[in-house]
Amino acid sequence: MKAEHKLILLLIILSSFLFCISVFAQKPDSYSEKIVMNENGSAKIAWKFTIEEANVNELLFPWNFSVKNLANIKFSLYKIGKSKTNTDSLIQFSVAYNPSIVDRDGIKFLSLKIDQAEQNKIWQIEFTIKDFIEFPENNAEEFGNYSVKYRYINTSFSQIKNFESTLVLPAGYVIVSVDETIPKQTEDNPVSPYQLGVTDVQNSITLKVQNMKLGEHAFVKMNVKREAKSYLVFFIFGAAGFLYLFFFRDLVTQKNGKENGISDKTKN
Amino acid sequence: MSVNTASGLAKQNNIQQENNGENIEDLLDLDKHKLSVIPQKKSTPSERWMKYLGVPIAIAVFLYLYYMPAPAGLTASGQTVIAAFCFALILWVTESIPTHVTSLLLMVILVFFNGWGMKNVLGVLGFDVIWLNVLAFILSSLLVKTNIAKRIALNLIVKFGNKALPMLLAFLVLQLALAPLIPATAARTVITLPIMLIVASIYGSTSDNPNNFGRNLFLQNLFGINIFSSGFMTGSTANIIAVSFIFSMANTKVYYTDWMFANLPVVIIAMLIAWYIGPKFFFKITQKESKPAVKGGIEVMKKQLDAMGKMSFNEKKGAVIFGIVIFLWVTDRFHQSMFGFQIDPVMAAMVGGIITLLPKVGLLKWNECDIPWHLMLFSAGAYAGGLALNDTGAAKWAVQNLFTLINLDKNINFWVVYIVIISVMMYSHLVFTSKTMRTIILIPFTIALAQELGINPLALALPAAFTIDWVIGLPISAKPNVILFTTGQYSVLDNLKYGFIMATIGIILLVVAGFTWFRILGITP
Numbered sequence: 125m126k127a128e129h130k131l132i133l134l135l136i137i138l139s140s141f142l143f144c145i146s147v148f149a150q151k152p153d154s155y156s157e158k159i160v161m162n163e164n165g166s167a168k169i170a171w172k173f174t175i176e177e178a179n180v181n182e183l184l185f186p187w188n189f190s191v192k193n194l195a196n197i198k199f200s201l202y203k204i205g206k207s208k209t210n211t212d213s214l215i216q217f218s219v220a221y222n223p224s225i226v227d228r229d230g231i232k233f234l235s236l237k238i239d240q241a242e243q244n245k246i247w248q249i250e251f252t253i254k255d256f257i258e259f260p261e262n263n264a265e266e267f268g269n270y271s272v273k274y275r276y277i278n279t280s281f282s283q284i285k286n287f288e289s290t291l292v293l294p295a296g297y298v299i300v301s302v303d304e305t306i307p308k309q310t311e312d313n314p315v316s317p318y319q320l321g322v323t324d325v326q327n328s329i330t331l332k333v334q335n336m337k338l339g340e341h342a343f344v345k346m347n348v349k350r351e352a353k354s355y356l357v358f359f360i361f362g363a364a365g366f367l368y369l370f371f372f373r374d375l376v377t378q379k380n381g382k383e384n385g386i387s388d389k390t391k392n
Numbered sequence: 393m394s395v396n397t398a399s400g401l402a403k404q405n406n407i408q409q410e411n412n413g414e415n416i417e418d419l420l421d422l423d424k425h426k427l428s429v430i431p432q433k434k435s436t437p438s439e440r441w442m443k444y445l446g447v448p449i450a451i452a453v454f455l456y457l458y459y460m461p462a463p464a465g466l467t468a469s470g471q472t473v474i475a476a477f478c479f480a481l482i483l484w485v486t487e488s489i490p491t492h493v494t495s496l497l498l499m500v501i502l503v504f505f506n507g508w509g510m511k512n513v514l515g516v517l518g519f520d521v522i523w524l525n526v527l528a529f530i531l532s533s534l535l536v537k538t539n540i541a542k543r544i545a546l547n548l549i550v551k552f553g554n555k556a557l558p559m560l561l562a563f564l565v566l567q568l569a570l571a572p573l574i575p576a577t578a579a580r581t582v583i584t585l586p587i588m589l590i591v592a593s594i595y596g597s598t599s600d601n602p603n604n605f606g607r608n609l610f611l612q613n614l615f616g617i618n619i620f621s622s623g624f625m626t627g628s629t630a631n632i633i634a635v636s637f638i639f640s641m642a643n644t645k646v647y648y649t650d651w652m653f654a655n656l657p658v659v660i661i662a663m664l665i666a667w668y669i670g671p672k673f674f675f676k677i678t679q680k681e682s683k684p685a686v687k688g689g690i691e692v693m694k695k696q697l698d699a700m701g702k703m704s705f706n707e708k709k710g711a712v713i714f715g716i717v718i719f720l721w722v723t724d725r726f727h728q729s730m731f732g733f734q735i736d737p738v739m740a741a742m743v744g745g746i747i748t749l750l751p752k753v754g755l756l757k758w759n760e761c762d763i764p765w766h767l768m769l770f771s772a773g774a775y776a777g778g779l780a781l782n783d784t785g786a787a788k789w790a791v792q793n794l795f796t797l798i799n800l801d802k803n804i805n806f807w808v809v810y811i812v813i814i815s816v817m818m819y820s821h822l823v824f825t826s827k828t829m830r831t832i833i834l835i836p837f838t839i840a841l842a843q844e845l846g847i848n849p850l851a852l853a854l855p856a857a858f859t860i861d862w863v864i865g866l867p868i869s870a871k872p873n874v875i876l877f878t879t880g881q882y883s884v885l886d887n888l889k890y891g892f893i894m895a896t897i898g899i900i901l902l903v904v905a906g907f908t909w910f911r912i913l914g915i916t917p
Contacts, residue, residue, distance in 0.1 A: 267506040298468040300506060301784060315836065316788075320465045327462075349468065349506075351461075357505075358455055365451040368488075375444040376437075 156288040158323070159256070159274070163294040167256035171249045186279040187225055187232040189253055223249065231279045269300050269347040276331075277341040284336040291344065292328040298351045299327055306343035307333060318344065428764050429600070430490075439487070446486025454479035458505070465793075470786035472507035477777045477786075484774070484867075484884040491884065492766040495773020508780040516776040520738045521578070521871045522768055527741035528582040528875050529763045531714060534748045534756055535586040538710030539700065545590035546697040554690040556605050556671060556682040559591065560612055564663050567616035572624050576737040577617050577861075578871040579721040585875065588613060592881060594693070596685030599880030604675035605682070606881040611675075611890050615666050615864050617872045619898075622861035623659040625651035630827035634835045634857035641839045642849035654913050655858045658905050665901075666894050674890050710755055717744035767878035774868040778825030787823040788833050791816060795837075802845055806917060807906075809845060813838055813852050814902050817859040818895050821869050827860055851916045855902055862898050865891035 155173040162168070171185070226235040234249070257272055265271060276289055293299065299320060307317045319330045331342045435443065457475035462468055480498040484491055502508045516522070535541040552558045563584070570580045588609055592598070597606025621627030625635060625648045635646045671677040686692050703711070720727075720740035727734045735743075748754045749761075781787040798812055817834055824830040838856045842849040863870035867877035867887055877887070910916040 269506070298462050300468045302467065309832075320467065320785075322464045327464075347469075351468070353459060358459065361451045361455055365448040368447040369444070372444060372447075375440045 154286040154288075155284045156286075156290070157276070158290045158292065160292040160323075160326075161257060161272075161294050163297075165257050166252055166254045168252045169250065172246065174246050181237055183236040184226070184228070184233040184280055185236075186277055187234050188276050189256070233279070265347075267300070268349045270349065271345065272348055273343070273345045275306075275341055275343040278336045278338060281338050283338075285334065287333040287336045287342060288330060289342055290323060290328050290330040292323045292326050293348055295326050296351055297327060297348050299329060300347040300349050302329065302344065302346045304343070304345040305331065306341060317342075426762050428762050428766075430766060442486040443488045446483055446488030449486075450479045450482035450488070453482060454501075463789075463793075466786065466789045467784055469507050469780075470784035470789060472505045473502065473777070473780040473784050474786050474790075476501040476505065476507055477781055480774070480777055481866075485888060487883065487885075490766075492770040492773070495770045495776075497773075498777050499773045502776060502780055508776065508783065512780070512783070513776045516779065517768075517772045519772075519775060520736070521775060521874055522772055524578050524582070524738045524741060524871065525768055525771060525875050525878060526763055527738065527745045528578075528585060529878075530745045530748055530756070530761050531582055531717065531741060532586040532589065533761045533763075534710050534744075535714060536589070536762075537760060538706045538755060539704070540707050540710050540714070541586035541590045543697070543700055543703070543707070544587050545594060546693055546700070548587070548591060549594060549684060550690065550694055550697055554684050554693070556595065556608070556677050557667075559595075560608055560667055560671065563588070563591075563609065563613055564616050564667055567613060568620050568623075568660070568663075571617075571620035571627060574718075574721050575621070575624075575626055575628065575724070576721060577621055577628065578875060579737045579741070580617050581613075581872040581875045582741060583718060583721075584613060584617075585879070589879065594684045594686060595681060597681075597881060602881045603681050604671070604677050607675040607886055607890075608670040608677065610876050610879060610881040611887060612663075612666055612670055614873055614876050614887070615891075615894060616663055618861050618863050618870055619659055619662060619666075622858055623652065623656040624648075628827060628861055630831040630860045631857065633828060633831050634853070634860060637831075637835045637839060638850060638853050638857070641836060642843075642853060644850045646850075646854060650913075651854075654854070654905075654910060654915060657909065658858065658901050662894070662898055662901055665897055669893075670890065674893070675886070706755055713744055713747050713755070716747070717741055764878050764880070767880070771868070771874045771878065775825060775874065778868045781823055782826055782829050787820070787829075790823050791820050791834065800841065800845065804845070806847055806851070807903075809841070809847065810852060810855070810906055810916070811899075811903055813841075813856050814859060814906075815899050817856045818862055818899050818902075819865075821863045821895075822865045825868055825870075827863060827870070831857070831860055848917065851910075854915055855906055855910065858902060859898065862895055864894055 155171070157172070158170045160168045160170075173185075224235050226233050236247075236249075257270070272291070274289070274291055276287070278284055278287075302318060302320075305317050307313060309316050317331055317333065319332070321328050321330060329344060329346065331344055333340070333342045336342070454475045457478060458472060460471075462471050466474075476498055479501065480494050483489055483494040483497070489497075499513045502513050503510045532541075548562055549559065552562045566584065567580065570583065574580050574583070592602075592606040592609050595603070595605040595609075597603040597609070622631070625631050625646070631651070635651070638644055638646055671682075684690070684693065717740050720735050720743065721737055723730065724735065724737070748756050749758065794816055795812075800809055800812065817830075817838075820830055820834065821827075824833075835853055835857060838853045839849040842852045863873070865888060867873045867884055869891075873887070877884075906916045
């Protein structure tokens with residue numbers, strides 16, 4: 125590539141970057157989301173965030189859900205106030221902020237119209253989407269496991285200082301295994317990116333990422349299943365224990381030290 | 393032959409040994425005590441009771457842990473793995489069923505109950521530790537067949553006299569000398585294993601009839617190989633990772649000599665204690681066992697050594713083959729500049745194995761290799777259980793819960809925190825099979841805790857790092873343990889009780905050092 129071509133390309137990239145900066149001129153301080161899954165596959169999602177700076181009247185948040193019919197989604201928008209713990213004074217503002225899904229260069233965002241004066245508040249958006257995950261019986265894999273994947277991509281230029289995503293399983297479900305996460309736990313990054321816990325009596329997993337930049341993502345792939353266990357195992361093991369005690373009683377009843385060859389022995 | 397007759401014969405042999413000792417040719421002929429043949433052992437009444445109760449207890453524990461509601465923070469597979477591992481551990485300790493069968497059972501339970509995937513479980517048989525085990529026994533067979541091991545063993549006995557304690561001490565000195573030269577603990581095990589086998593045999597301890605000399609010899613070498621690694625910063629990769637954490641998270645540089653001056657004296661004292669208390673308290677060496685079980689005593693062995701004459705061509709050839717392997721182990725840090733690639737200790741052993749088995753060039757035919765496959769299966773199953781504990785997060789969960797239970801807060805005394813950290817670090821090797829994983833999880837946690845409590849991170853993290861290589865409690869705790877267990881010279885219970893007490897002594901020593909030696913060096917306040 126010639127030098128002038130490189131220069132033109134650089135200018136294009138720089139101008140796009142500057143354009144984007146003007147569009148996404150917001151700086152989220154913290155962003156947390158709670159996704160409560162239901163057994164019918166739907167999920168109730170709550171986003172909570174604070175905005176440090178906002179130079180425009182529109183807030184754009186990466187929209188990572190593959191929802192076919194956006195009209196079905198009802199948003200509830202709350203402004204909580206400055207105190208993060210002051211959840212009693214939730215005030216609904218669903219109409220005033222006009223939340224909508226917008227498409228910018230093929231990337232979907234949730235758009236909120238705001239006043240500049242209202243930055244530094246804690247915001248909460250709640251909505252429910254269908255088909256977050258498929259839980260029908262015929263979708264289960266071995267051992268009744270369901271594979272659940274969730275990815276959050278930061279498609280905005282704004283860096284998210286503290287990102288937190290909590291996935292809450294349907295009631296009666298447990299996490300079998302966490303197969304993959306992004307970020308990964310490595311020697312350079314020894315802190316585990318996820319934490320298992322219980323949220324409102326239901327099992328959950330929380331992913332945490334700090335300073336999430338453009339294009340970075342948080343990802344989890346896990347297996348979940350219903351907690352119920354078959355009691356057949358209990359009876360088989362119990363019966364095996366009793367049978368052992370009966371058939372191997374000669375181990376302790378014979379006094380001359382004779383054994384029936386159950387240990388590391390070979391009969392010749 | 394019936395078991396009755398067999399045990400009768402064994403008893404007769406023992407009596408004969410007691411009276412006369414055995415011919416040295418018989419003792420040194422390891423073909424008569426092949427590791428690949430499952431030995432017959434006689435149990436005491438208490439051992440028979442343990443065997444009888446082992447299965448029902450293991451089942452009860454498994455069912456309780458498996459059916460209890462999943463604790464918060466633990467995955468369902470983690471819960472299953474803990475239940476299965478405890479089940480297997482009870483069976484290994486009580487030996488209700490053969491250890492290798494228990495391992496196979498553990499593998500099946502892990503897969504059937506969704507604890508760990510089948511590919512993972514079966515894949516363990518291809519792990520480097522299993523390969524190293526196989527290659528170790530090929531190289532060991534080489535040294536035995538060419539009489540190199542016999543020559544070294546006889547030299548050791550003639551030089552160090554014919555008493556058990558000096559002989560055990562000689563091995564510890566050997567392990568101490570090898571530790572800074574060969575960082576790979578498994579490689580050190582492979583080098584010394586054939587000599588251990590011959591010396592144990594001379595003292596009348598074989599896999600089919602192990603005695604307390606053998607137990608002391610193999611377990612003390614297990615301790616020596618692992619614990620001496622903690623005397624040197626380069627003793628294991630995990631030590632270096634710990635030092636890099638201390639540097640990156642606490643901004644404190646620990647130099648090779650800092651580490652060595654601080655911990656080597658502790659390690660040497662620990663090993664001297666192990667050397668003393670083993671034969672005196674744990675596995676008391678009787679008068680009979682304290683001398684070589686050779687008819688005619690040390691004079692016969694001197695004669696035997698003289699009779700061996702100069703090194704034969706095959707001995708020299710065997711020494712060259714083994715020398716190549718040792719050379720590759722010792723020079724590992726120069727491989728990149730020498731060859732342009734790095735040679736792992738397992739690959740170095742494989743090179744030696746290939747030369748050993750090459751027609752005309754080598755010295756062994758496959759049928760002459762004495763490989764205890766049943767114990768490879770034990771190792772694979774046991775390792776699968778240990779790895780599953782790591783992989784499912786169960787080990788991490790157990791340790792984190794322990795810390796939560798202890799509830800360390802800001803007003804707590806430094807020494808309480810110090811003792812808790814050292815103890816958790818030390819005993820955590822019983823649930824972690826990977827030193828690296830243990831280091832990655834616990835050392836950053838220790839540094840973060842120290843920073844939160846306003847303590848100098850070095851004061852906690854460095855002594856905690858000194859415990860990383862104390863992996864001595866179970867046959868699956870580290871690669872040398874796996875290899876040495878396959879000799880059949882001691883049981884899981886022998887390893888557990890001696891190892892657990894030594895780990896406790898290690899904690900006491902590190903606490904005493906914290907009060908005194910580490911203070912002088914400026915590590916602890």
